[in-house]
Amino acid sequence: VELEESGGDLITPGGSLRLSCAASGFSLSSPFSHAWMSWVRQAPGKGLEWVGRLRGGGGGATPEYAAAVKGRFSISRDDSKNTLYLDMNSLTTEDTATYFCAWISKLPSVMTSWGQGTLVTVSS
Amino acid sequence: QSVLTQPPSTSGTPGQRVTISCSGSSSNIGSETVDWYQNLPGTAPKLLIHTTNQRPSGVPDRFSGSKSDTSAFLAISGLQSEDEADYYCAAWDDSLNGYVFGTGTKVTFL
Numbered sequence: 296v297e298l299e300e301s302g303g304d305l306i307t308p309g310g311s312l313r314l315s316c317a318a319s320g321f322s323l324s325s326p327f328s329h330a331w332m333s334w335v336r337q338a339p340g341k342g343l344e345w346v347g348r349l350r351g352g353g354g355g356a357t358p359e360y361a362a363a364v365k366g367r368f369s370i371s372r373d374d375s376k377n378t379l380y381l382d383m384n385s386l387t388t389e390d391t392a393t394y395f396c397a398w399i400s401k402l403p404s405v406m407t408s409w410g411q412g413t414l415v416t417v418s419s
Numbered sequence: 420q421s422v423l424t425q426p427p428s429t430s431g432t433p434g435q436r437v438t439i440s441c442s443g444s445s446s447n448i449g450s451e452t453v454d455w456y457q458n459l460p461g462t463a464p465k466l467l468i469h470t471t472n473q474r475p476s477g478v479p480d481r482f483s484g485s486k487s488d489t490s491a492f493l494a495i496s497g498l499q500s501e502d503e504a505d506y507y508c509a510a511w512d513d514s515l516n517g518y519v520f521g522t523g524t525k526v527t528f529l
């Protein structure tokens with residue numbers, strides 16, 4: 296399993312940004328793979344913070360979010376590109392962080408494989 | 420403000436045993452399994468222990484996990500230089516309906 300995030304950028308407060316996480320070594324849409332995926336962030340010099348998770352495996356997928364981002368962030372996937380997305384809206388300086396995507400190998404959220412992270416900086 | 424509390428730091432000498440605590444509540448550690456992650460500066464976190472006491476393939480057996488009531492523990496026996504890192508506990512929280520990380524503990528050599 297390999298994961299590669301992209302899309303991090305410098306963005307002004309109130310702005311929007313989409314992060315991508317390209318997966319290889321397994322299929323997000325396969326009902327036979329444990330295709331739960333997660334986003335985790337880490338603000339500079341701070342600890343880890345769970346952002347949310349999405350069930351894969353084909354069919355409808357219902358994302359779950361941390362309270363801090365619910366209503367502003369949205370997790371989705373494109374099975375044809377084997378890619379996970381994090382759409383972020385109404386960004387504030389508190390959202391400045393390195394964002395990691397991770398593959399959940401065991402429920403509820405055991406994150407076995409991680410990407411290298413992509414930096415989002417929210418600043419005026 | 421995390422719902423899982425860890426000591427900010429701990430230290431030890433090479434070869435020593437160190438233990439990191441993770442204090443939670445009945446809605447997380449008290450009713451769910453616990454995972455531990457190792458985080459080196461500038462790198463992605465690494466899964467160290469899952470399901471409270473299971474080591475993924477490739478993790479040295481000097482790392483072990485346990486829990487009692489609403490607290491979890493990570494023990495590192497035979498501390499080595501490469502073990503200097505930040506360690507985070509994590510668990511699903513039934514009340515928050517989300518996964519929560521601990522506040523993190525930095526392990527350093529004396």
